[in-house]
Amino acid sequence: MRIYHFSEQPCPEAWGPENPSLRVNLPSRNCDPRAMAEHYHHRLDEWLLADELGLDIMINEHHATATCATPVAAVPLAILARQTKRARLLTLGYPIANRLDPVRVAEELAMIDVISRGRLEMGFVRGVPYEVPLSQRSAVGQMERFWEAHDLILKAMTSIDGPFDWQGEHFQYRNVNVWPRVYQQPHPPVWITGRSPQNIREIAERGYVLGTFLSGFHTKGLFDQYRKACADLGRAAPAADRFSYLGIVAIAQDAQEAMRRAEQMVGYLRTSGRVAEPFTTPPGYFSLADATKMVKARGKRGITARDGKFVDTHHGAIEDLVKAGIMFVGTPDDVTRQIADFVQSVGGVGHLLLMGHAGYLSHADAMDQITLLAKEVLPRVQRPASSKQAA
Amino acid sequence: MVSVNGASIELVRRGKGQPILFLHPHIGLHGSDALIARLAEHGEVIVPSHPGFGHSDLPKGMSTVDDMSYLYLDLLDELDLREVVVVGASLGGWLAAEIATKTTERIARLVMIGAVGVKLGARDQSDIVDIFATPRSRWEELTFRDVKFWQRDYEALSEDELTVIARNREATALFAWNPYMYNPKLKQRLHRIRVPVLFLWGEADRFAPPDYGRAYSALIPRARFETVSDAGHFPHIEQAERVARRILEEMK
Numbered sequence: 338m339r340i341y342h343f344s345e346q347p348c349p350e351a352w353g354p355e356n357p358s359l360r361v362n363l364p365s366r367n368c369d370p371r372a373m374a375e376h377y378h379h380r381l382d383e384w385l386l387a388d389e390l391g392l393d394i395m396i397n398e399h400h401a402t403a404t405c406a407t408p409v410a411a412v413p414l415a416i417l418a419r420q421t422k423r424a425r426l427l428t429l430g431y432p433i434a435n436r437l438d439p440v441r442v443a444e445e446l447a448m449i450d451v452i453s454r455g456r457l458e459m460g461f462v463r464g465v466p467y468e469v470p471l472s473q474r475s476a477v478g479q480m481e482r483f484w485e486a487h488d489l490i491l492k493a494m495t496s497i498d499g500p501f502d503w504q505g506e507h508f509q510y511r512n513v514n515v516w517p518r519v520y521q522q523p524h525p526p527v528w529i530t531g532r533s534p535q536n537i538r539e540i541a542e543r544g545y546v547l548g549t550f551l552s553g554f555h556t557k558g559l560f561d562q563y564r565k566a567c568a569d570l571g572r573a574a575p576a577a578d579r580f581s582y583l584g585i586v587a588i589a590q591d592a593q594e595a596m597r598r599a600e601q602m603v604g605y606l607r608t609s610g611r612v613a614e615p616f617t618t619p620p621g622y623f624s625l626a627d628a629t630k631m632v633k634a635r636g637k638r639g640i641t642a643r644d645g646k647f648v649d650t651h652h653g654a655i656e657d658l659v660k661a662g663i664m665f666v667g668t669p670d671d672v673t674r675q676i677a678d679f680v681q682s683v684g685g686v687g688h689l690l691l692m693g694h695a696g697y698l699s700h701a702d703a704m705d706q707i708t709l710l711a712k713e714v715l716p717r718v719q720r721p722a723s724s725k726q727a728a
Numbered sequence: 729m730v731s732v733n734g735a736s737i738e739l740v741r742r743g744k745g746q747p748i749l750f751l752h753p754h755i756g757l758h759g760s761d762a763l764i765a766r767l768a769e770h771g772e773v774i775v776p777s778h779p780g781f782g783h784s785d786l787p788k789g790m791s792t793v794d795d796m797s798y799l800y801l802d803l804l805d806e807l808d809l810r811e812v813v814v815v816g817a818s819l820g821g822w823l824a825a826e827i828a829t830k831t832t833e834r835i836a837r838l839v840m841i842g843a844v845g846v847k848l849g850a851r852d853q854s855d856i857v858d859i860f861a862t863p864r865s866r867w868e869e870l871t872f873r874d875v876k877f878w879q880r881d882y883e884a885l886s887e888d889e890l891t892v893i894a895r896n897r898e899a900t901a902l903f904a905w906n907p908y909m910y911n912p913k914l915k916q917r918l919h920r921i922r923v924p925v926l927f928l929w930g931e932a933d934r935f936a937p938p939d940y941g942r943a944y945s946a947l948i949p950r951a952r953f954e955t956v957s958d959a960g961h962f963p964h965i966e967q968a969e970r971v972a973r974r975i976l977e978e979m980k
Contacts, residue, residue, distance in 0.1 A: 361861075362861070474906065475902060475905035475906070476901065615860060628894040629890045629891045629893075633883065633890060
């Protein structure tokens with residue numbers, strides 16, 4: 338199993354109660370560019386340390402928000418492509434249904450793949466509902482557009498015999514001819530996030546890595562859909578490296594300190610859903626059946642823990658978030674055990690994406706967390722205790 | 729239901745006499761009953777649900793109000809309607825203008841009620857309130873003079889009624905997301921509408937303000953502009969009787 342260090346690069350100074358909506362319509366006067374520069378430099382230093390100590394790296398992007406001040410994943414990826422030596426560089430991901438220019442996406446990612454000498458992991462996401470209001474295109478027909486963008490990006494990356502034209506339903510291009518040629522042949526590995534059975538089936542059919550975020554012990558159901566799709570296609574059972582899961586980690590040498598860090602980090606969950614009403618349910622994003630339910634009442638997002646308790650993803654207590662498999666909290670022993678337990682319960686995870694910096698956590702604490710994860714957790718989860726042998 | 733070019737379109741026909749085609753706004757047919765009933769006393773009112781709205785199909789590839797206007801030209805042919813009075817409210821008014829810029833062969837006159845569809849103001853601000861970026865309670869306030877005409881007990885609605893609300897919202901996003909509530913090409917085509925056009929505008933409309941309607945009407949050769957007192961963006965709902973009377977007077 339690989340462990341990826343991740344941060345949304347937040348701007349927590351803007352999270353005060355005076356700002357009821359942290360996405361879409363939060364004025365950027367709430368962002369102090371000097372403080373933001375510090376944040377960016379700290380986060381990059383943390384990723385460099387992750388690289389040095391043997392962890393991999395994950396970047397994402399969101400727009401017009403203080404919860405994730407990375408509107409362009411390509412920027413940190415480009416810096417890290419040059420500055421890191423060995424880590425896999427995962428973007429999870431590019432919201433390709435919301436972007437107008439898939440060929441530009443192919444060009445950005447091709448450059449990053451080449452500069453990093455073939456270390457790019459190429460993740461595509463549909464994006465959360467509150468990204469839709471920022472898009473030029475509505476959410477109606479979004480998944481159809483997503484797959485057309487995907488097809489075009491892959492064709493653009495793998496066409497090496499000169500220009501082609503693309504005359505699709507959603508995108509039209511003349512003379513597509515992406516330079517540079519990608520470093521990894523035929524193209525960098527593809528990851529896609531999925532929650533709906535239909536979407537997971539399409540990801541499985543293509544043999545891509547399935548990305549899941551904060552779905553806790555519900556994750557097994559998602560992985561099972563992938564496994565079932567493979568079985569239906571008469572394929573071998575998918576290896577663990579087809580599955581990834583994103584959780585939040587708070588780790589320290591003593592349990593009390595880990596809990597203090599968890600409190601600092603959980604601000605991420607407390608604020609990530611803080612968004613003004615009209616932006617949470619963009620028309621076309623949800624199935625008609627779900628949208629119909631939403632006309633009546635707004636849904637609440639949560640996960641059922643293994644003991645059957647419903648845990649509110651955004652407001653649950655830390656102990657409950659640990660029980661639900663959303664957070665891993667404690668000493669290196671605790672965290673190793675919680676991860677092993679989680680991995681076993683979902684039937685194997687090849688890529689564990691850990692938010693090791695979030696919320697108000699300081700740079701020093703984040704550096705310590707990365708060190709503990711790399712030195713004390715990674716070696717033990719790479720080689721589970723049960724099959725441990727003398728090297 | 730009627731089939732137009734392979735698409736199943738929900739359609740109600742009421743009354744006898746000169747055909748009156750009612751083109752509903754983005755909120756669908758909610759609140760339009762009184763107007764329709766009153767018009768049906770003097771003519772044949774034809775009330776379709778637009779593609780993707782109500783229970784009508786959304787034909788593959790249809791994504792603009794311009795596209796939709798061709799389906800309505802087909803519908804007029806299909807039903808062989810002549811001397812039609814086209815009454816369009818809000819998005820329905822936009823649609824009426826798109827149809828009439830193509831041909832008025834079968835059309836006697838237009839009535840545009842709080843019509844949207846053209847860009848008139850500054851480029852760094854929407855002319856029309858953004859329904860997708862405005863909290864529901866605020867949107868209601870801006871749209872209605874009296875919100876009781878709109879507010880309902882959602883708990884008491886049937887599954888079918890709720891589904892229609894969700895479909896209407898989705899179809900509105902499909903047709904009007906961006907450019908928001910207008911077609912950049914429509915303005916330069918408006919001179920082609922040569923039939924008489926009556927603009928009716930709610931005096932208290934803060935969704936698409938009366939000044940927008942005035943400027944819109946000035947772009948059409950035979951258009952007149954009138955306000956309706958005690959009404960917001962949907963005078964056909966809030967002042968159904970007076971709006972019906974004005975339409976019927978025009979038809980005399």
